[in-house]
Amino acid sequence: MRVGVIGAGAWGPHVARTFAEETTSALVVLADLDEERLALAQRRFPGVRITTDYSTLFDMTLDAVAIATPPDTHHAIAKACLQQGLHCLVEKPLAMSVADARDLIDTAHAHGRKLMAGHTFEYDPAVLEVRRMVQERELGEVFYLDAVRTEIGRYQLGSDALWDLAPNDVSIANFVFDGTPERVTALAGSFSGRDRTVNDLVYLHLEYPGNRLANIRVSTLDPKETRTTTVVGDEKMVVYDDVSHLEKVRVYDRGARTGAPRDPRERSPASDRYGAISIPYLPPEEPLRVATRHFAECVAGNIEPRTDGLCGLRVVEVLEAAERSLASGGPVEIGVRASARS
Ligand SMILES: NC(=O)c1ccc[n+]([C@@H]2O[C@H](COP(=O)([O-])OP(=O)(O)OC[C@H]3O[C@@H](n4cnc5c(N)ncnc54)[C@H](O)[C@@H]3O)[C@@H](O)[C@H]2O)c1
Structure with a gap:
């Protein structure tokens, strides 16, 4: 070619x-x-x-x-x-x-x-492993995904933290959950630049079918370079750390147990469960x-x-919905708008 x-x-x-x-x-x-x-x-x-x-x-x-x-x-x-x-x-x-x-x-x-x-992240062996664990229910029932992507100073003309950084995490969340969110809520902060029109900090709250949540924080104004994705299930938890060289994925056999209260006046008791931490082998391939x-x-x-055009569109839908959420100050339904257009 x-x-x-x-x-x-x-x-x-x-x-x-x-x-x-x-x-x-x-x-x-x-x-x-x-x-x-x-x-x-x-x-x-x-x-x-x-x-x-x-x-x-x-x-x-x-x-x-x-x-x-x-x-x-x-x-x-x-x-x-x-x-x-x-x-x-x-x-x-x-x-x-x-x-x-x-x-x-x-x-x-x-x-x-x-x-x-x-x-690119959808071709990363670490992300493929996290997706496999979620799809094969190795984490049990998945409650939420939490992603953080921060750094300082990657200012792009015509773009901001939402359009420059968040596409990576939205694509990871869509890929790991094998779906697209139904509702998007966004919050943002603009601190740098004279006109304060560029979002340096953005929080996204994405609601996927099946009560699965993804929370994403992206910032171009943070002292630390962080790129982590945590997925919490009722049986296990996994942390994908893209900045780590040797231990990108760590699986925690940890969780919270809830049981029936012994006394009806008690609240349902929760106890922490601590188990082993494992690091799966990942093929050393550049995504x-x-x-x-x-x-x-x-x-x-x-x-x-x-990752065809439709896959790209699914991410853009979330980012555009996030823009609308920032403008309206509330959650934005994705499916409703998409079906109204098509
Ligand atoms: N997949 C990934 O992991 C990944 C990582 C970093 C960046 N990106 C993406 O790559 C793209 C570029 O990012 P970057 O960090 O290199 O940006 P950059 O600003 O460093 O580079 C962009 C380049 O495009 C050139 N350019 C602009 N308009 C042009 C035109 N009409 N014709 C020819 N050249 C033109 C600019 O002169 C500049 O050199 C962005 O879309 C970014 O989101 C992807």
Whole structure:
């Protein structure tokens, strides 16, 4: 698969590297508006063409593009590429509105091209293990998922903590629960920047079918880099720590027991249960590499990507509902709005 990467900022060169290293793909061209970034990328990838105008890719012999530009540019660039017959891997979030995400799905369909959302975490062996434990009921009945993703200073033009960080956790929650939330409630804080319009801190409360909850906190104004997902079941609990190198997943055989009160005047007694902590073996695979290889295989074999346009849309639906919740100050139903539109 001959591929071009559009966007050579912080993330694009990682995407480019994985395409360059895989035997199933060849990195042909890099595009970015910024000449300095292109010059830097050229030193890393000698022999690869560079351009400040991504539309010059349309005159080259290419099969596919990966789009790693800021979120508010994804729709326009991906649409143009799909219309030119290029398969597209679009970094998260797929688009910045449900209408735009739907439009990309329709455009890909109309032109018979593959559209894949760059939900890298859904290709992470650690996340796959957490999902397996939830789906195979190893944690028992799952009560809630709690995700924290914080860091300092990743300010993206046209984006904020909601659109830059939360897509990762929403995609993880949808994947682990194998579904989409029915209701979204959001709270946000804007502290940095003169006009205070960018949300540095966002809390999301997602209600999934079956009384499963996901709580997500994302912040671009936090002294510590944290990336954890905790899932609490009635039998076991699991913590996925993406920042840890050797012990990304720890399973806690812990819980709370409730029993019938001995005396009717007592409240139902709860006692803590402490058991072993285990660390499952995980294959040492780089998630991005697994994802880009999967994209190449889907293009070559005419297979629908696991994180296809619809999967990307499901995340955008949550983010857009969160925006509406921030505006209204209350919970927003996702299904109601979606079915009213379709
Ligand atoms: N999957 C992941 O784990 C992961 C991780 C980090 C970032 N991302 C995503 O990757 C994307 C890029 O993030 P980043 O951190 O690299 O951002 P960045 O701001 O560092 O880089 C974006 C680059 O795109 C370029 N650009 C903007 N408009 C362009 C255009 N019209 N044509 C060509 N180039 C253009 C900019 O000049 C810049 O160099 C975002 O969507 C982000 O959410 C995904």
